[in-house]
Amino acid sequence: MIELRELVEDDKDQLIHHLNNENVVRFLSSRIPSPYTEVDAHWWINEGSKAEIVRSITFSGNFVGIIGVRRDALEKSHRGEIGYWIGQPFWGKGIATEALHIMCQIIFCKTDIVQLYAPVFSPNEGSKRVLTKNGFELEGVITKGILKDGAYYDECIYCRSSS
Template sequence: MTGYLVKLRAYSKKDLDKTLEYINDLEVRKYINPGIVFPFRYEDEEKWYESINPDNGGKYTFAIEKIEDNKYIGGCGINEIDWKNSVATVGIFIGKPFWNKGYGTEAMKLLVNFVFNEMNINKVKLSVFSFNKRAIRSYEKIGFKVEGVLREEIFRDGIYHDEIIMGILRKEWV
């Protein structure tokens, strides 16, 4: 899947070192799901890589690569699919050097387009922490709407924060 700034492709083993570097960056960690072990070790990364390998029944997980120089900058994918109700839960992370350049917005657009048009899913949803204003603006720009708030769900930097659930329906996708 290719856009103007980025393309989504399968992960390769050569992406693992950079993934480890990006995910272990404290600033990036602040925005990532608390279920991911920290510090993330290379052994954890190898297990994760094997689990997403299509040959092992892997999920829909994509590396994000800049078109300009073919540089790996992050990842996105479908974390969960509810086939019965036609709902996909998605997620994304971008390495800090690539923030505020439109890469994440375009990668998420490509992912959402794939979910709606290739998988025939009715709804895409995600969760974002209330302090991640940049991501919230990006998701709203794509067409996601706030569907609910889990109050004081996450504890970061000595403060409780809300987790915002956002979604977009296929009929809202332009």
């Protein structure tokens, strides 16, 4: 069973474990420190995650990842950037797809955000599938839009509006 909940201090060890896995962070923002330390996890749980709409993803009661929305500002405040990650042992189980479905319901029913968008590294086929299964459509591609660890990636922008 998949649930979304607030982050708690008990998530710290798994947060550190998963965010120190190269395969998990390969296509995530460089805003995530590397290596990911106990200090980083404590800050994220108690401060960083509070500035956005962020939830822990749990599977059968266990922390397996994060999903969150960062609202845009000013004339774009009606939209938000959504992002998520799942620990590698839990890939391929439909967890990200279900978590995204739940989060979209929360955002579109309980906030005034009417559009969500997700920038995706071009090789991240798993994330593209999760998005399209949830009604997101490819809006455009920014060639060499991402530079991470010395490599350029095309940035695929997926969007979904509320019904």
